[in-house]
Amino acid sequence: xxxxxxxxxxxxxxxxxxxxxxxxxxxxxxxxxxxxxxxxxxxxxxxxxxxxxxxxxxxxxxxxxxxxxxxxxxxxxxxxxxxxxxxxxxxxxxxxxxxxxxxxxxxxxxxxxxxxxxxxxxxxxxxxxxxxxxxxxxxxxxxxxxxxxxxxxxxxxxxxxxxxxxxxxxxxxxxxxxxxxxxxxxxxxxxxxxxxxxxxxxxxxxxxxxxxxxxxxxxxxxxxxxxxxxxxxxxxxxxxxxxxxxxxxxxxxxxxxxxxxxxxxxxxxxxxxxxxxxxxxxxxxxxxxxxxxxxxxxxxxxxxxxxxxxxxxxxxxxxxxxxxxxxxxxxxxxxxxxxxxxxxxxxxxxxxxxxxxxxxxxxxxxxxxxxxxxxxxxxxxxxxxxxxxxxxxxxxxxxxxxxxxxxxxxxxxxxxxxxxxxxxxxxxxxxxxxxxxxxxxxxxxxxxxxxxxxxxxxxxxxxxxxxxxxxxxxxxxxxxxxxxxxxxxxxxxxxxxxxxxxxxxxxxxxxxxxxxxxxxxxxxxxxxxxxxxxxxxxxxxxxxxxxx
Amino acid sequence: xxxxxxxxxxxxxxxxxxxxxxxxxxxxxxxxxxxxxxxxxxxxxxxxxxxxxxxxxxxxxxxxxxxxxxxxxxxxxxxxxxxxxxxxxxxxxxxxxxxxxxxxxxxxxxxxxxxxxxxxxxxxxxxxxxxxxxxxxxxxxxxxxxxxxxxxxxxxxxxxxxxxxxxxxxxxxxxxxxxxxxxxxxxxxxxxxxxxxxxxxxxxxxxxxxxxxxxxxxxxxxxxxxxxxxxxxxxxxxxxxxxxxxxxxxxxxxxxxxxxxxxxxxxxxxxxxxxxxxxxxxxxxxxxxxxxx
Numbered sequence: 061x062x063x064x065x066x067x068x069x070x071x072x073x074x075x076x077x078x079x080x081x082x083x084x085x086x087x088x089x090x091x092x093x094x095x096x097x098x099x100x101x102x103x104x105x106x107x108x109x110x111x112x113x114x115x116x117x118x119x120x121x122x123x124x125x126x127x128x129x130x131x132x133x134x135x136x137x138x139x140x141x142x143x144x145x146x147x148x149x150x151x152x153x154x155x156x157x158x159x160x161x162x163x164x165x166x167x168x169x170x171x172x173x174x175x176x177x178x179x180x181x182x183x184x185x186x187x188x189x190x191x192x193x194x195x196x197x198x199x200x201x202x203x204x205x206x207x208x209x210x211x212x213x214x215x216x217x218x219x220x221x222x223x224x225x226x227x228x229x230x231x232x233x234x235x236x237x238x239x240x241x242x243x244x245x246x247x248x249x250x251x252x253x254x255x256x257x258x259x260x261x262x263x264x265x266x267x268x269x270x271x272x273x274x275x276x277x278x279x280x281x282x283x284x285x286x287x288x289x290x291x292x293x294x295x296x297x298x299x300x301x302x303x304x305x306x307x308x309x310x311x312x313x314x315x316x317x318x319x320x321x322x323x324x325x326x327x328x329x330x331x332x333x334x335x336x337x338x339x340x341x342x343x344x345x346x347x348x349x350x351x352x353x354x355x356x357x358x359x360x361x362x363x364x365x366x367x368x369x370x371x372x373x374x375x376x377x378x379x380x381x382x383x384x385x386x387x388x389x390x391x392x393x394x395x396x397x398x399x400x401x402x403x404x405x406x407x408x409x410x411x412x413x414x415x416x417x418x419x420x421x422x423x424x425x426x427x428x429x430x431x432x433x434x435x436x437x438x439x440x441x442x443x444x445x446x447x448x449x450x451x452x453x454x455x456x457x458x459x460x461x462x463x464x465x466x467x468x469x470x471x472x473x474x475x476x477x478x479x480x481x482x483x484x485x486x487x488x489x490x491x492x493x494x495x496x497x498x499x500x501x502x503x504x505x506x507x508x509x510x511x512x513x514x515x516x517x518x519x520x521x522x523x524x525x526x527x528x529x530x531x532x533x534x535x536x537x538x539x540x541x542x543x544x545x546x547x548x549x550x551x552x553x554x555x556x557x558x559x560x561x562x563x564x565x566x567x568x569x570x571x572x573x574x575x576x577x578x579x580x581x582x583x584x585x586x587x588x589x590x591x592x593x594x595x596x597x598x599x600x601x602x603x604x605x606x607x608x
Numbered sequence: 609x610x611x612x613x614x615x616x617x618x619x620x621x622x623x624x625x626x627x628x629x630x631x632x633x634x635x636x637x638x639x640x641x642x643x644x645x646x647x648x649x650x651x652x653x654x655x656x657x658x659x660x661x662x663x664x665x666x667x668x669x670x671x672x673x674x675x676x677x678x679x680x681x682x683x684x685x686x687x688x689x690x691x692x693x694x695x696x697x698x699x700x701x702x703x704x705x706x707x708x709x710x711x712x713x714x715x716x717x718x719x720x721x722x723x724x725x726x727x728x729x730x731x732x733x734x735x736x737x738x739x740x741x742x743x744x745x746x747x748x749x750x751x752x753x754x755x756x757x758x759x760x761x762x763x764x765x766x767x768x769x770x771x772x773x774x775x776x777x778x779x780x781x782x783x784x785x786x787x788x789x790x791x792x793x794x795x796x797x798x799x800x801x802x803x804x805x806x807x808x809x810x811x812x813x814x815x816x817x818x819x820x821x822x823x824x825x826x827x828x829x830x831x832x833x834x835x836x837x838x839x840x841x842x843x844x845x846x847x848x849x850x851x852x853x854x855x856x857x858x859x860x861x862x863x864x865x866x867x868x869x870x871x872x873x874x875x876x877x878x879x880x881x882x883x884x885x886x887x888x889x890x891x892x893x894x895x896x897x898x899x900x901x
Contacts, residue, residue: 114843142848150843157836160844162757162782169854176849183854202615202757222844349671387796407799416800422832423790424797426824436821440802470828484801 063133065225065257066090066113071127073108073117082108083282086127090259092225095252097273097290098261101301101505105282106261107230112136113259114228115144132225142175149224153231155211164198164206164214171222182221189217193247208373209240216247226257233267234501237373237537239577245271263503264303266582278302303504303540306583306600313604333363336492336531337384337414341393344379353379354390355555361492366515366525367533368542368563371552372577377535380552381494384533386410412441414492415485419500421477425469430461430480433469437488448487455486458524460513475506482514486528493525495534499541515545540583543567544599551576563597614672615757621862622666623754627763629863630755634747636870641740644881647889649736651877656743658873666750676749684741692734694724708891709900728899732891757782762855771851779837787830794825 071086083105090096100106111117112129115136129136131147139147152158161167168189172182190196193213198206203214212232219227229248233241249271252258262268265276269290278286278297286296293299293308337360344354353376361367361384369377382388383395386402386409395402398413415437418424427433434452443451456462459479464472469480478498485493498514499507514524525532536542542549542563549566551559553576559566567573568588570580587597593606617623622630637655646652694714708729715723755763761778765771795805798821805822841847859867881887 116839116843120839120842140848141842142845145843145845145848152840152843158840158843160779160837160840162778166758166854170846171844173852173854174845174847174849176852179852179854179856182852218844347671382796385800387799406804408802408804411800411802416797418793418797418800420793422829423793423825424801426821436803437801440804488802 063130064089065092065132066259067128067130068109068113069128069130071109071112071125071129073112073123073125075108075121075123081282082123083112083279086284088277088284088287090226090257092257093252093255094275095249095258095260095271095273096275096277097265097268097271098259098277098279099263099265099268099297099302100279101263102503104279104301106279108282109279110150110228110230110259110261113226114148114150115139115141145171145224146175146222147224148226148228149219149222150228151212151216151219151230151232154235155208155215156235158215158218159203159211162203164195164201164203167203167214168217168221170218175222185221185223186217189220192220193217207240208236209243212236212240212244213247220251224256226259227251229258229260229262231261231263233262233264237577238267238539238579239372239574241267242270242579263301263505266303266305269305300508301505306581306586306603309600310586310604313601332365333530335360335362336398337361338396339380339383339393340396342383342390342395343392344376344383344388345391352391352555354383357393357556359550359557359560361531361533363530365531365533365548366546367531367548367550368546369533369535369550369552370537370539370542370573370576370578371558375553375576376555377552378496381416381496381533381535384410384492384494385414385416387416408440411437411488411490413490414494415488415490417481417485417493417495417498419496421474421481422470424481424484425477428468429466430456430469430472430483431465433480434484434487437484441488451487451489455483458486458528459483475502475510478502478510479513491530493529493532495532497536498534499536499538511541511545539567539573539578539581543581543584543587543597551578553577564591567597614753615755616753617756618667618754620665620667620754622662622750624860624862625866626857626859626863627755627759628767628857629859629866630751631763631767633866633870634744634751636874637747638744640874640877641744644878644887646877646881646887647733647736647740648887649739649892651880651887652736652740652743655873656739658869659743659746663746663750666754668750668753672753673749680742680745680749684738684745688741689734689738692737693726693730709896711899728896729891731899732895733889736889752781759855759857762853762857765853766857772847774853775846783830786833787826790826790829791822794822794829797825798822 067089069087072081072084074081086105086109088096098106098109108117111121112125113136117123118125118137119141125137131139131144136144159167161170165186168186169182172185177185190199193216195210195213195217198210198214201210203211206214212235227248232244232248236244245268248258248260252271260268260271260273273290275288276286276290276294277284278294280298280301286294288294293304293312297304299309299312339357339359342354342357343352345352357380369380371377379388383390383402384397386395386397386405386407389395389403397405397410402410425433427436431452434455435448438448438451456465459482461476461479461483464476469477472480478501482493482495499511502510516523534541534546546563549559549561549563550557551566551572558576559569559572567580567584573580583600586600586603587594590603590606591597594603637659640646641652641655694716708727710725710727711731712726713723714726760781761774764774764777769777803821877887
């Protein structure tokens with residue numbers, strides 16, 4: 061009798077530190093070679109379920125577990141760590157967290173070395189894994205110098221060398237650019253075709269569909285809402301919680317006979333305001349002996365602009381925006397902020413007119429309360445006490461953090477931390493807001509809420525962005541953010557601006573997008589199709605009102 | 609994830625040496641100077657010449673080590689040199705005890721009328737101490753730039769350390785540059801919020817308080833990185849079996865030569881000091897004559 065690689069029976073778990081069940085009564089079984097997609101928003105229990113499968117529960121996380129998890133017929137709790145690691149290979153969300161060795165070969169060999177296998181056996185396994193993922197050329201590379209996609213392949217190869225029968229992939233697309241994500245999904249599919257059982261945890265269902273999952277398990281509030289094949293959109297799935305193909309959302313909105321969402325306030329202003337930031341023939345390199353990172357960049361940011369900066373990893377997007385705040389000064393050419401050359405201004409002076417939100421909140425949050433955190437910027441800029449108090453109060457209300465004033469910022473959820481960082485910049489009353497990957501590390505439901513809170517105007521009132529900032533620039537990998545929220549798109553690649561203009565103009569050239577590793581999404585395709593009717597890009601819900 | 613130092617493969621004698629050889633030689637020199645307490649410039653100077661030769665043989669580009677040198681020089685000259693001149697501590701007691709011509713006084717805490725006499729002996733001691741420290745430092749400086757980060761752990765393992773200790777050393781070596789990277793990002797993030805390091809004012813406590821925006825995020829980040837590394841290692845069965853270290857190391861004749869040299873230096877220093885009483889601190893006459901005429 062053949063046993064299933066994975067059987068989960070009536071599984072419930074409650075963390076010791078929390079009163080409620082994290083998952084409740086979960087049962088399912090996987091066949092060999094099956095690819096299961098687990099989806100749901102944060103807090104739905106998918107991470108807890110993953111920890112029960114890879115043995116971190118009950119080993120590293122304490123609490124009350126009921127039910128059974130059987131790996132090839134053996135209870136997880138009874139397996140030793142070494143046995144466990146050979147049954148389930150876990151690929152963590154961020155490959156950076158997984159990589160422990162300093163070069164690729166050592167990284168891939170790390171697991172088998174720990175098992176104490178003979179040297180020849182280790183070398184054979186490493187070679188096989190590298191060949192399987194076509195990364196032999198990375199063999200001697202330093203791990204920290206790899207691109208996001210390469211890091212993930214190295215991490216995956218390291219997992220494969222343990223010969224696990226099950227691969228648990230925990231949001232493996234989160235830190236990849238769209239083109240690398242697509243390549244990774246193709247690899248996952250082929251591994252399933254070769255007989256590996258794969259569990260893919262991902263909230264971006266639209267993207268994950270490229271791996272052709274056999275079944276979908278959708279969770280909400282710790283319970284399974286749907287488990288079955290993916291044909292169309294099963295009605296149990298809430299389209300606001302996970303990212304679905306635009307056509308599915310349109311169909312659902314129509315079926316529910318909801319009034320189609322009215323388009324958000326006109327995104328494109330008719331005429332341009334005055335220039336706020338100007339790049340003139342900017343070149344940049346870190347030193348004479350280093351290659352150019354920016355080459356002949358010319359760009360003007362006007363009042364009223366809401367710019368999305370797209371482009372592949374390592375193209376120089378962050379370098380570009382760091383010039384605007386004066387953290388970097390051009391090697392050639394000049395950057396003007398408010399008409400003044402950044403070379404003649406300190407970063408603190410520029411910060412009065414331009415606020416920069418870094419990608420990771422943990423790199424900047426330090427204070428013991430949110431209130432104190434927000435006072436930091438205005439105080440540095442020499443605001444008067446009354447102004448500081450007023451400014452902080454206003455920015456807390458703006459990002460919806462009222463009641464959290466006395467909380468430690470580092471104890472907040474990731475989304476709240478992100479909002480704190482925006483509020484910190486708001487409190488400085490900068491005119492221009494620059495955000496590096498504002499949605500990174502947040503799931504679909506959370507980042508949609510976050511972006512809507514920033515960009516959406518309600519009942520005739522202005523959005524947070526347009527009420528508080530004269531212009532906003534954000535770097536993103538998420539094409540749909542550019543489609544939905546931006547009024548100007550900047551495609552950056554090969555050290556300079558490749559294309560620039562209204563989203564409708566820049567994003568219609570699919571070949572150029574693909575060349576710079578930006579993958580068109582279903583929302584973009586649908587918008588392009590309906591453009592003659594809509595006259596501008598809209599979110600999926602708003603498209604429901606137009607004839608397909 | 610941890611980043612690595614600016615290591616780059618170079619075809620040099622130094623980089624062809626086994627990493628164990630280099631670590632053992634470094635410790636031979638450190639122990640040769642410290643265990644028998646060598647303060648005699650006639651021994652320190654030749655050792656300095658050996659260290660300097662090995663340093664130059666590593667052929668590291670100046671731009672790579674500029675910062676490291678700046679740090680070492682500030683540290684050695686200011687901390688060690690000034691400390692030596694002002695107090696004479698850190699060396700043999702003879703430095704402060706012996707009768708030595710006083711060159712001048714440094715007024716410290718003028719209100720209390722406390723003046724520190726600077727003697728010929730203290731100046732000579734400070735010079736010796738600087739050269740002695742540099743002799744050890746210039747052997748250590750090239751290591752991060754010229755030793756393959758992949759073999760840190762293996763080197764310790766093959767010197768007889770446990771799996772845990774060896775891998776800890778491997779991670780520790782790479783922790784410093786990671787810390788430096790996080791620190792740079794945090795400095796940038798806080799500068800963008802109008803924070804200016806140059807504007808640190810007030811007393812010591814106030815200054816430290818003003819550094820919190822830089823220190824706290826970096827410490828938090830380091831803690832998180834540490835926890836991530838532990839989870840990643842657990843998931844791949846670290847510490848469950850006796851480990852196979854895939855990289856192998858072999859001594860070559862050149863390694864035996866350098867190891868022999870290290871052993872000879874250590875033994876010679878011990879024999880000179882304990883057997884013949886040579887190597888203690890003394891101020892040579894030429895120096896006294898030169899300073900006081």
